[in-house]
Amino acid sequence: MxxxxxxxxxxxxxxxAAASRFVDNGDTVINISRRTCPVAGVDTLPTDxxxxxxxxxxxxxxxERLASHEDSPICLVHNAALMLKDRCDTTEDDNLRQVLAVNVVGINTLNRALxxxxxxxxxxxxxxxxxxxKGVAGAFSYIVSKHAQLGIMRATCQDLMGRGIHTAMIxxxxxxxxxxxxxxxxDESVLDHLGTMNSFGRLVAPEEIADMIFWAHHNPVVNGSVVHGNLGQVEH
Ligand SMILES: NC(=O)c1ccc[n+]([C@@H]2O[C@H](COP(=O)([O-])OP(=O)(O)OC[C@H]3O[C@@H](n4cnc5c(N)ncnc54)[C@H](OP(=O)(O)O)[C@@H]3O)[C@@H](O)[C@H]2O)c1
Structure with missing residues (x-):
């Protein structure tokens, strides 16, 4: 199928990286972002x-495009995000609105349509x-939005019970x-340091997360779960 x-x-x-993984499998891939997807064969719908x-x-x-593929299963991946450096005591409402527009409201609009x-x-x-x-200092609006996404995933699981559609958060x-x-x-030295903060002493590669996305689509047993891909992060 x-x-x-x-x-x-x-x-x-x-x-x-995820687009490339699906293309390699022979799937039809559509990207939604402002810039074009660099992977050959992927169709971009330019969107802000x-x-x-x-x-x-x-x-x-x-x-319109899905009308001619009515029976084809869809893997909808909410991946786009905006990350600002901000704090709980100084963030302007407009900046918070902008982060929520990309990281939360856009998800809702696409879900309602699709x-x-x-x-x-x-x-x-x-x-x-x-x-x-979890929270860290200096990423207030991002943390708010990423916690909201977790709520959206859990609500998706409950609201779609019995529809044969599964969800997960990676x-x-x-x-x-x-x-x-x-x-x-x-700053390469900061990147090097971040790479030391897990069990394998390196940053995660985007392709590793792409493999998790691909796997999660093909394994509905994961429905409602949060799956971490961090090489075993050092906790403080
Ligand atoms: N990298 C990490 O360490 C890390 C860690 C934890 C979670 N994540 C999550 O992984 C996901 C992918 O991030 P990434 O690390 O791959 O970053 P990335 O390479 O910067 O990709 C971010 C994507 O979001 C899109 N985007 C941002 N603002 C947008 C807007 N206004 N309208 C439409 N699209 C927009 C960008 O597309 P355009 O600029 O073309 O619009 C870009 O394709 C995000 O959800 C992020 O929170 C990443």
């Missing part, structure tokens, strides 16, 4: 999650973070992508 993988944020990092009209028009285009069209054997996968289940640890590099100011 031809699978349609719909990934947000597959223009780079974990999303691009901070712009409601952009997301609405993408939903319309997706529905879930009624998703047949049995489909999945909705959420890319969370270690910070979906929580990467420190993964070598542009998001992490930007967050540490492209």
């Amino acid at each position: 031809n699978l349609i993988a719909i990934l947000t944020g597959a223009s780079s990092g974990i999303g691009a 999650f901070t712009d409601e009209s952009s997301v609405a028009s993408t939903c319309e285009r997706l529905i 879930l009624p069209k998703m047949p049995e054997h489909s999945s909705v996968l959420y890319i969370g973070s270690t910070l979906s289940e 929580c990467p640890g420190f993964t070598d992508t542009s998001m992490l590099r930007r967050h540490v100011g492209h």
Whole structure:
């Protein structure tokens, strides 16, 4: 059965690696982000999650496209995210709104548009973070949004009982992508240090998380679970 993988944020990092994994399997892959997906064969619907009209028009285009594939299972991967450096005592409401638009509201808009069209054997996968289940200083709006995503995944599991659609949250640890590099100011010594904070002394590779995404789609037993991919993080 031809699978349609719909990934947000597959223009780079974990999303691009996951797109490549699905393409290698012969699946149809659609990316939703502002930039194009670099993987050959992936169709990008240019979208800015901070712009409601952009997301609405993408939903319309997706529905049109799915009309000719009614019985194909869908793997919807909510992966796009915005991470700011901010704190609980100084964050401007507009900055919090922007992070929630990308990391939370965009998920809801896509789910509302696509879930009624998703047949049995489909999945909705959420890319969370270690910070979906714990807090650290200096990443306030991101932590708020990543905890909200966990709530969305758990509600998805309960609301879709019996539909034959499963869900899960995959929580990467420190993964070598542009998001992490930007967050540490492209400082190689900080990246090296982050790599020492797990049992294997290196950063997670985006392809390792891509494999987890692929596996989670094909294994509905994972329904409702939080699965961490962090090489065994050192806890303080
Ligand atoms: N890297 C890590 O260490 C790490 C750790 C834990 C969790 N994660 C999670 O892993 C996921 C993927 O992140 P990554 O590390 O692969 O980072 P990345 O390479 O920076 O990818 C982030 C993606 O989000 C998209 N995005 C951001 N703002 C957007 C907007 N306004 N509209 C549409 N798309 C937008 C970007 O696409 P455009 O710029 O093209 O729009 C990009 O494709 C995220 O959910 C992140 O929270 C990463």
